[in-house]
Amino acid sequence: MEFDATFFAFVGLLLFFALIAYLKVPGMVGRSLDARAGKIENELAEAKRLREEAQHLLAEYQRKRKEAEAEAAGIVAAAEREASALTAEAKQKTEEYVARRTALSEQKISQAEADAINAVRAAAVDLAVAAAEKVIVAKTDAKTGNALFEKAIGEVKTRLN
Template identity: 50%
Template sequence: MLSSDTFWALVGLILFFVLIIAVGAPRKILGLLDTRSDRIRNELDEARKNREEAQALLAEYQRRRRDAEAEAETIVEEARKEARRLTEEANEKLRDMVERRTKAAENKIAQAEAQAITEVRGRAADLAIAAATKLLTEKISGDKANEMVDSSIETVRQRLN
């Protein structure tokens, strides 16, 4: 048994384990494993904390986006209302302007018509006077003719005015 290679390999292995235990390798290995598990735990805790922060930031940004969208919608709606109001105002001003111009044109037409009527009446009176004067001077002569002409002229003037 002492001469067997297997026996000496076993003895060497046992001595190796005893030496490792005597040097404190298991404690060091356990310490390293504990340190590593603590580091991993800390990294997991930090990752969890980072994840929570990221979720909080995401929620905040989503809330801000919703608020911004609502504000944009409000602004767009206000702009639409303002555009409708301005359109109605412009249409009202346009209607007023058209009405004023139509009335001005009607007034000008009425004035031109009145002026034309006055001119026609004046011409007619002048022609009537001239015709009456011509007829009366041809048919009646003397003082009687002058009286009739003056009387007729006065009557025509009174009726025209």
């Protein structure tokens, strides 16, 4: 019996498989594949965890952005309220100032009118005194003038004492 090359190749193949089975290569390959599968699972779990963390951070940043926008809107509203309050206060102070200035002006006008009336009265009194003096001088003689003078001196003396 002659063995050809195919037979020897088949025997070599059987010996190779026997050697592989003896050295437990399929178990080592299985463990290697299991280790690699475990590593891939760990990487997938880590990637999933990182993705969830990224989504959590994104949600947190969006929440913070919304809070910041709300705070900015509150600040703007407060600034608008303060500006309107300042405007109203300035308007009120301006109106009060105008009212005070108007009252002061009216008071000065009233005082000027009173001064003018008093000046006219004083001028009228002076004029009346001058006219009365002229009339009295024209109608009285020396004897009546001396009597009036003596009477006036007597009144002054009694009032001084």
